[in-house]
Amino acid sequence: MALLYLTSTAYPLATFSTGYLVDLFCPEDPVSLFSNLITSLRASPSTGSRFSTVLHIYEPVSEQSFFVNSILLAQRLEELDEFPIFLRLGSPIEVLQKIPDRLNDVLHSLRGLLHPSNAGIPLSYTLPADIPMDMTVALAGVLLDYAVAYMPIPSREHVLSGVPLDFYKSTLTWPRPNADAINGDVRENQWSIMKFSCPAQLAENHPALTPTKIINRIQVMFQKRLSILDDRTLKINTEHTTKTLAHVAF
Numbered sequence: 001m002a003l004l005y006l007t008s009t010a011y012p013l014a015t016f017s018t019g020y021l022v023d024l025f026c027p028e029d030p031v032s033l034f035s036n037l038i039t040s041l042r043a044s045p046s047t048g049s050r051f052s053t054v055l056h057i058y059e060p061v062s063e064q065s066f067f068v069n070s071i072l073l074a075q076r077l078e079e080l081d082e083f084p085i086f087l088r089l090g091s092p093i094e095v096l097q098k099i100p101d102r103l104n105d106v107l108h109s110l111r112g113l114l115h116p117s118n119a120g121i122p123l124s125y126t127l128p129a130d131i132p133m134d135m136t137v138a139l140a141g142v143l144l145d146y147a148v149a150y151m152p153i154p155s156r157e158h159v160l161s162g163v164p165l166d167f168y169k170s171t172l173t174w175p176r177p178n179a180d181a182i183n184g185d186v187r188e189n190q191w192s193i194m195k196f197s198c199p200a201q202l203a204e205n206h207p208a209l210t211p212t213k214i215i216n217r218i219q220v221m222f223q224k225r226l227s228i229l230d231d232r233t234l235k236i237n238t239e240h241t242t243k244t245l246a247h248v249a250f
Helices: 002-008 010-015 030-043 071-077 103-115 132-145 200-204 211-227
Strands: 019-022 055-058 065-068 084-087 124-126 148-152 165-177 188-199 233-245
Touching: 002 055, 019 132, 030 055, 030 065, 030 124, 055 132, 065 071, 065 132, 071 103, 071 132, 084 132, 132 148, 148 188, 165 200, 165 211, 188 200, 188 211, 211 233
Parallel strands: 055 124, 084 148
Antiparallel strands: 019 065, 055 065, 165 188, 165 233
């Protein structure tokens, strides 16, 4: 199952997305399992080129695993001054003007890990076990390319319940080989690259959080990555909807 999951994410992970969260299953020893798996995939002639830059990042407190493109992560870590925007989910919700110090420490360690002076990309990296939950959630937003990264407060875990939320979904599309254009069959393959949300009310006082601004940021980011491929059949589309959910928790 692990092999199927990882190889199925190879193409988008190698080109479009900084990271993927492993949310279909939780292995007993993820560091060992995924390290061995990446070793095998790097050694295989058919998958080696795609996985040469992929590593496993493990967050031990919530037992979450991420597959990360090290090149895209290094680029993203250099662009964090404006993207993502960090939101502390208190009452009221606070739009932070800078990266929180504790999170910055973690990001600094990742920069060191990915520095060109290091000999090769590691198979797996385990984050410190003392990182608070609000920081691990924010870090996930960084790894998953979100334009908005939440920082939940335990005492306010349901602060987004019953609140209008702007939802964003980015999808990669490309033509199906057997599509019959003559007969009007324009079916496409679709791959969901990213989904995240942002409290809709914040757009009133924070122009950077308006749907137009957020969609533009996302599209520019992915179009830049697509341009490297020089394949005009590949397209990225970002959709925006607004919904109010009765229950939202972390």
